Amino acid sequence: MLVNGVWQSKWDPVQKKDEQGRFIRQTSSFRDTVPSDRVNAVKHRDVESLGVKLYVALICPWATRTLIARSLFGLEELIPVSIVEPQLSDFGWKFGAFPGSTPAVDEQVEFIHQLYTASDAEFTGRATVPVLWDSINGQIINNESADILRIFNSDLRPIHNSEIDLYPEAQQTKIDQFNERIYNSLNNGVYRAGFASSQEAYEEAYMDVFNTLDWLESHLEGRRFVVGDQLTEVDIRLFVTLVRFDPAYFSLFKTSRQRIADYPKLSAYLDRLLQIPAFAKNTSVSHIKAGYYSIAALNPNGIVPAGPELSWYRYLKEFN
Ligand SMILES: N[C@@H](CCC(=O)N[C@@H](CS)C(=O)NCC(=O)O)C(=O)O
Known part of the structure; x- marks a missing residue:
């Protein structure tokens, strides 16, 4: 991590804990949006480029949220993407030769933390992905995936004019409620289980994870999507956890009461989403497995399991 803009060679790749051994995720610090004059300039074809770029890791569920939205809205040409290697190095996320990552020679920076110090020379905190980057001013616009989803959905709407609305006005209260419950107990719940440093904290998180999956399994009875009958950001935010569950969380994070494959409704829902190209093309099982199983605190020998099938x-075949 960075302390006053200086990379610390001795840093804990695992995030903070409270006194009971519970995992705590850092809050995001850059919370701006794409300048509206740039959106208008692209809309009126005064300029070709939005001057915005997205930095991601394919292992990362939060970064994957933003990739899915970028694809759904047809923003792939307008917003270029750079992909780090799946393993966190001693210098944090870096570019390199891992298949499917962006080679370091194609980038102006070698490490993601350089984006943070370019934006704030005194930055203290973890250098996380995703990063929405302003390539004209050389600054981070936003590093919170929940915001980036809304930026793509709403602030860039004049450019994409998509029929898809991931945050429709009539459903916003409901969406916010689902997001909150699913985030705490499932999206972050699996991490709380995996990184718990006490039996009690682990069991508390494990219960949250499976109570939520059980609830979603019955909620999905007769429904195509989680809220209403339309795809919303809730589906994207749920998907990124479901798709990582059986290949990684089930064994590495010890959330092993059962697999998603053992839940009929959740499995059918996962299949349904994976038939939408934006979901399948942004899912890389090789990055997910290589990345999670490289976490030395949880898997000291770095063995990547051969399964599951x-x-x-x-x-995914079509895209990988
Ligand atoms: N609030 C952020 C969380 C992002 C996050 O935690 N990303 C992880 C990867 S999944 C990261 O970059 N971790 C690097 C680190 O903790 O040093 C978001 O949702 O955008």
């Missing part, structure tokens, strides 16, 4: 891998 999952039926939904067939949806």
Whole structure:
């Protein structure tokens, strides 16, 4: 991590804990949006480029949220993406030769933390992905995936004019409620289980994870999507956890009561989403497995499991 703009060679790749051994995630610090004059300039074809770029890791569920939205809204040409290697190095996220990552020679920076110090020379904190980057001013616009989803959905709407609305006005209260419950107990719940440093904290998180999955399994009875009958940001935020569950969380994070494959409704829902190209093309099982199983605190020898074989891998073939 960075302390007053200086990279610390001795840093804990695992995030903070409270006194009971519970995992605590850092809050995001850059919370701006794409300048509206740039959006208008692109809309009126005064300029070709939005001057914005996205830095991601394919292992990362939060970064993957933003990639899915970028694809759904047809922003792939307008917003270029750079992909780090799946393993955190001693210098944090870096570019390199891992298949499917952006080679370091193609980048102006070698490490993601350099984006943080370019934006704030005194930055203290973890250098996380995703990063929405202003390539004209050389600054981070936003490093919070929940915001970036809304920026793509709403602030860039004049450019994409998509029929898809991930945060429709009539459903916003409901969406916020689902997001909150699913984030605390499932998206972050799996991390709380995996990184718990006491039996009690682990069991508390484990219960939250499976109570939420059980609830979603019954909620999805007769429904195509989680809120209303339309795809919303809730589906994207749930998907990124479901798709990592069986290949990684189930064994590495010890959330092992059952797999998603053992839940009929959740499995059918996962299959349904994976048939939408934006979901399948932004899912890389090789990055997910290589990345999670490289976490030395949880898997000291770095062995990447050969399995599992999952039926939904067939949806990814076209893209990998
Ligand atoms: N609030 C952020 C969280 C991002 C986050 O925690 N990213 C992880 C990867 S999944 C990261 O970059 N970790 C690096 C670190 O903790 O040093 C978001 O949702 O955008």
